[in-house]
Amino acid sequence: MRNSRPWTFHAIPDQSGRVAVVTGANSGIGYVTARELARRGAHVVLACRDPERGRAALGRMRDEAPGARLELRRVDLASLASIREFAAGWDHDRLDLLVNNAGVAMVPYAVTSDGFESQFGINHLGTFALTGLLLPHLLAASDPRVVTVSSEGQRFARFDLDNLDAERRYRTAFAYVQSKRANLYFAMELQRRAGVAGLQLRSMAVAPGLTRTNVLTGGANSSRGPLYAAVTRLLVRTAFRPTPEGAKTSLYAATVLDLPGGTYVVPDGALQLRGEPTCRTRERAIRDTATAARLWQLSERLTGVTYELPAATPG
Numbered sequence: 001m002r003n004s005r006p007w008t009f010h011a012i013p014d015q016s017g018r019v020a021v022v023t024g025a026n027s028g029i030g031y032v033t034a035r036e037l038a039r040r041g042a043h044v045v046l047a048c049r050d051p052e053r054g055r056a057a058l059g060r061m062r063d064e065a066p067g068a069r070l071e072l073r074r075v076d077l078a079s080l081a082s083i084r085e086f087a088a089g090w091d092h093d094r095l096d097l098l099v100n101n102a103g104v105a106m107v108p109y110a111v112t113s114d115g116f117e118s119q120f121g122i123n124h125l126g127t128f129a130l131t132g133l134l135l136p137h138l139l140a141a142s143d144p145r146v147v148t149v150s151s152e153g154q155r156f157a158r159f160d161l162d163n164l165d166a167e168r169r170y171r172t173a174f175a176y177v178q179s180k181r182a183n184l185y186f187a188m189e190l191q192r193r194a195g196v197a198g199l200q201l202r203s204m205a206v207a208p209g210l211t212r213t214n215v216l217t218g219g220a221n222s223s224r225g226p227l228y229a230a231v232t233r234l235l236v237r238t239a240f241r242p243t244p245e246g247a248k249t250s251l252y253a254a255t256v257l258d259l260p261g262g263t264y265v266v267p268d269g270a271l272q273l274r275g276e277p278t279c280r281t282r283e284r285a286i287r288d289t290a291t292a293a294r295l296w297q298l299s300e301r302l303t304g305v306t307y308e309l310p311a312a313t314p315g
Contacts, residue, residue: 005278007248009039012036013255018042023077026056027056030055030099030102033251037251039068044071046071047075047086051100052069076113076128079113081113083129084133089213092137095141097147101149101250103122105151106172106173117164119175119176119179120179121165123182125299129303129305133308135307135308139201139310143200144202148186149250150264152266153176153180158174159178164295180293187204188264188292189289191203202262207249209249210246259279261288264283265279266278
């Protein structure tokens with residue numbers, strides 16, 4: 001059911017006092033998410049892979065949000081060493097909000113510095129490791145929240161636990177939607193585990209819909225040649241909606257006060273491609289707890305990151 005009234009950035013409540021990390025905040029949806037959180041008073045850490053692009057984004061954001069509390073820190077989700085360095089260097093007394101936004105899409109076969117297929121390694125394993133290593137700081141906050149950006153494409157994934165890392169065959173689109181399904185599994189399993197432990201942590205997933213962003217045209221995709229780049233830019237410009245529209249689901253999940261953990265926020269239009277933020281409950285991945293649990297165990301083994309969740313206190 002479509003929302004009768006559009007949800008706008010003006011609906012974001014005051015964020016003063018919140019400390020937030022947004023990965024991939026130098027461009028696209030991540031940039032808009034970080035900027036709007038900062039405009040509402042949050043102290044926002046732009047977690048970016050490329051320091052030069054990060055500094056440029058930080059300068060633009062300061063011009064667009066005068067007086068905002070912003071800082072830039074480097075993290076490369078393609079490197080477990082970089083993720084560990086970022087987490088070890090965290091010097092705030094807590095972390096109120098983590099937006100797992102960074103990722104790659106539809107890239108040629110490549111591996112991360114740790115030897116994982118890049119889409120699975122960056123989109124899922126990097127996100128899994130970063131969240132786990134930041135968990136103690138999240139649990140130091142009174143109302144911590146984790147928002148993980150999935151994709152409407154995850155609905156088309158044929159999730160294969162025996163081929164997550166392209167062990168048998170690499171197909172670009174298959175690997176991408178599978179990694180985005182993994183994002184959704186992760187977000188839901190994190191919520192389940194937090195609930196069992198009796199924690200206040202809320203974990204949500206979002207799908208941005210068709211959005212103009214450089215995740216398809218920039219970065220690793222630039223190596224595909226000028227024809228691919230030109231066709232993709234034309235498709236993005238004509239068929240995809242402006243970046244701020246795509247950031248709505250992330251900001252909705254990050255800021256709506258009474259939103260329960262385990263929520264999956266998507267556009268309310270046809271095929272979740274356009275429209276206003278709404279909560280979707282009829283997703284197979286939300287109900288598939290067995291696969292989510294197996295993925296979690298595999299992710300802990302591959303990354304070496306174990307989530308230390310305290311035992312629930314008897315009521």
